Amino acid sequence: MAVLPIVKYGAEVLRLPAQPVGDIDVRLQTLIDDMVDTMYAAPGVGLAANQVGVSQRLMLIDLSVGKRREELHVFINPEIIESEGEVTEEEGCLSIPDFVEIVTRPERVKLRYLDRNGDDRMMWGEGLMARAMCHEIDHLNGTLFVDHLRGFKKDRILKKISKLAKSGMW
Ligand code: NI
Numbered sequence: 001m002a003v004l005p006i007v008k009y010g011a012e013v014l015r016l017p018a019q020p021v022g023d024i025d026v027r028l029q030t031l032i033d034d035m036v037d038t039m040y041a042a043p044g045v046g047l048a049a050n051q052v053g054v055s056q057r058l059m060l061i062d063l064s065v066g067k068r069r070e071e072l073h074v075f076i077n078p079e080i081i082e083s084e085g086e087v088t089e090e091e092g093c094l095s096i097p098d099f100v101e102i103v104t105r106p107e108r109v110k111l112r113y114l115d116r117n118g119d120d121r122m123m124w125g126e127g128l129m130a131r132a133m134c135h136e137i138d139h140l141n142g143t144l145f146v147d148h149l150r151g152f153k154k155d156r157i158l159k160k161i162s163k164l165a166k167s168g169m170w
Contacts, residue, residue: 001033003041004052008170009096009144009161011053018048018055018140021076024118032058032074032116040066044094046132048139051095059136063128073123078113078137081122083130091131091145099157103148105131 007013021028031054039047043065049058057077064071085107092100109130112122125133135145146157164170 001037004034004038006038006042006047006051006094007053009146010165010170011095013050013053013055014095014139014144015142016050016055017142018050018057020057021114024076024114024116028058028076029116031056032060035060036062036072039094042094045128046136047094048136050139050142057140059140061129061132061136063132074116075111075133075136076114076116076118078111078133078140080109080133080137081112082110084108087127087131089131091135093135093145095139096144096146096157096161099146099160101145101149101153101157103131103145105134109133111137 035047035049035052038052039060039062045063045065046059046061049056059075059078062072083106086104087107088102088104090100091103107130108124108126110122110124111133115121146154149157161170
């Protein structure tokens, strides 16, 4: 197991739609284990494979950040099949460290996905879980939370990032 480098805003791999996972093989299991280590080390509540440079439709969520093992969810080829309501809350991203902004997301979403054994599953997420599901699925589609911002808020974040990038601190 290993902690992998997390790619940041500006990396092309974050902007490419990720490819569906084909075989759930030993290589994929190793990637999953490494992503779990990486997410806990960050620390974060969610991580998509393209954040570690792998353009595949795989994402993890653990709202307990490793405190309760049963809260670790591995989603392979996830799809949102239903969503309800709307909540506006602060949100951040490991690929855009130290920035948070308010984003509107569905209150409840139902995901269809394969678990790490390749079994077909469905899961309803509510509140923070629904937000994390939407955020990580966005990653797999090449979308970042800043894309949901408008006007002044968006300009402010992008300006700060480009300043950091120019000074070599990104
Ligand atoms: Ni993120």
